[in-house]
Amino acid sequence: MMRIIDELRDAESIAISGHQRPDGDCVGSVMGLYLYLKKELPGAVIDAYLERPADIFGCISHIEEIKSDFNTERTYDAFVALDTVPDRMGGASDIYLKARKKINIDHHVSNPGHGDVSVVEPERSSTAELLYELMDPEKIDGEIAKAIYIGIIHDTGVLRYSNTSPRTLQITAELIKFGFDFSQIIEETFYERTYRQTQIMGRAVLESMRLLHDRCIVSVVSRRMMEFYRVTSKDLDGIVNQLLSVKGVDCAILMHETGTQEYKVSMRSKGAVDVAAVAVKFGGGGHVRAAGCTMNGTYRDGINNLCGLIAEQLRDK
Ligand code: AMP
Ligand code: MN
Ligand code: MN
Numbered sequence: 001m002m003r004i005i006d007e008l009r010d011a012e013s014i015a016i017s018g019h020q021r022p023d024g025d026c027v028g029s030v031m032g033l034y035l036y037l038k039k040e041l042p043g044a045v046i047d048a049y050l051e052r053p054a055d056i057f058g059c060i061s062h063i064e065e066i067k068s069d070f071n072t073e074r075t076y077d078a079f080v081a082l083d084t085v086p087d088r089m090g091g092a093s094d095i096y097l098k099a100r101k102k103i104n105i106d107h108h109v110s111n112p113g114h115g116d117v118s119v120v121e122p123e124r125s126s127t128a129e130l131l132y133e134l135m136d137p138e139k140i141d142g143e144i145a146k147a148i149y150i151g152i153i154h155d156t157g158v159l160r161y162s163n164t165s166p167r168t169l170q171i172t173a174e175l176i177k178f179g180f181d182f183s184q185i186i187e188e189t190f191y192e193r194t195y196r197q198t199q200i201m202g203r204a205v206l207e208s209m210r211l212l213h214d215r216c217i218v219s220v221v222s223r224r225m226m227e228f229y230r231v232t233s234k235d236l237d238g239i240v241n242q243l244l245s246v247k248g249v250d251c252a253i254l255m256h257e258t259g260t261q262e263y264k265v266s267m268r269s270k271g272a273v274d275v276a277a278v279a280v281k282f283g284g285g286g287h288v289r290a291a292g293c294t295m296n297g298t299y300r301d302g303i304n305n306l307c308g309l310i311a312e313q314l315r316d317k
Helices: 004-008 024-040 055-059 090-098 127-133 142-155 166-176 182-191 195-206 223-228 239-244 275-281 299-315
Strands: 013-017 045-049 078-082 101-106 117-120 209-211 216-221 251-259 262-269 290-296
Touching: 004 024, 004 078, 004 101, 013 024, 013 090, 024 045, 024 055, 024 078, 024 127, 024 142, 045 090, 055 142, 055 182, 078 090, 101 127, 127 142, 127 166, 142 166, 142 182, 195 216, 195 223, 195 239, 216 239, 216 299, 223 251, 239 251, 239 262, 251 299, 262 275, 262 299, 275 290, 275 299, 290 299
Parallel strands: 013 045, 013 078, 078 101, 101 117, 216 251
Antiparallel strands: 209 216, 251 262, 262 290
């Protein structure tokens, strides 16, 4: 397997980025690689670009160095895209397009490959796990380990989802040898919720409905609701998983309003439904059991369109 450093050794300037609304895997991967390259290539300019990460990621060292203003005159020698396709980079996509060498590292089945060097391994639990394999384990320190650990923990639901492999556990075993307080990290970045996050989760659960003979559960969070509870998109993480945990449900959908007649859709499946295939039909992507897309129009039309495709998949199961 290639070593990331061999692709970047000659670069004097390197930009690293991920996707819009960065999740734990995205933030952990970007920061893990950022810290690694700062150490390995001390003479190079290394910049990490990402929308402002949620406060829970404040435990990652140097996270305040992330640039959330994407306006730059610089043309980077290399750009490393983590956990994303160019379409989903938001403000960083212009920086990507201008960069001389483009490197793509991802684990989404829906990533068709892009750039000059492309490593896409859909069987990997997380981009963070894949990134670890591209690093020299001797060069990893406690701070890098912590960032990568957070990436793996978040995309595997704390080593619980079916994307967790023996290799995932071997890598996390190596990482926790650095001695950081993994128990506290899991509690504070994964399980802990603010009161307002808990309230909107309760509201979304209360207003959910089951469709397709109770095999699909759907909830919609409007902008008014988000204003009422004073929450943003970031505060809705975990709700769709909560919906999926209902007994008998095969598939869960959470839609939240991001603009006029615009909804961000999150889907989760227990395995019978391939939600990535559904998301791809609407310009999104993801994995078999976790995927997302953005839909325009009323939420009723959105639900009808999504459920139509899900019903087709469930028909012969
Ligand atoms: P989410 O529901 O936003 O947590 O996303 C679930 C999974 O699908 C994650 O792995 C995301 O990276 C992926 N995903 C979500 N939205 C999109 C999108 N528009 N395009 C590609 N992948 C997505
Ligand atoms: Mn992600
Ligand atoms: Mn990921």
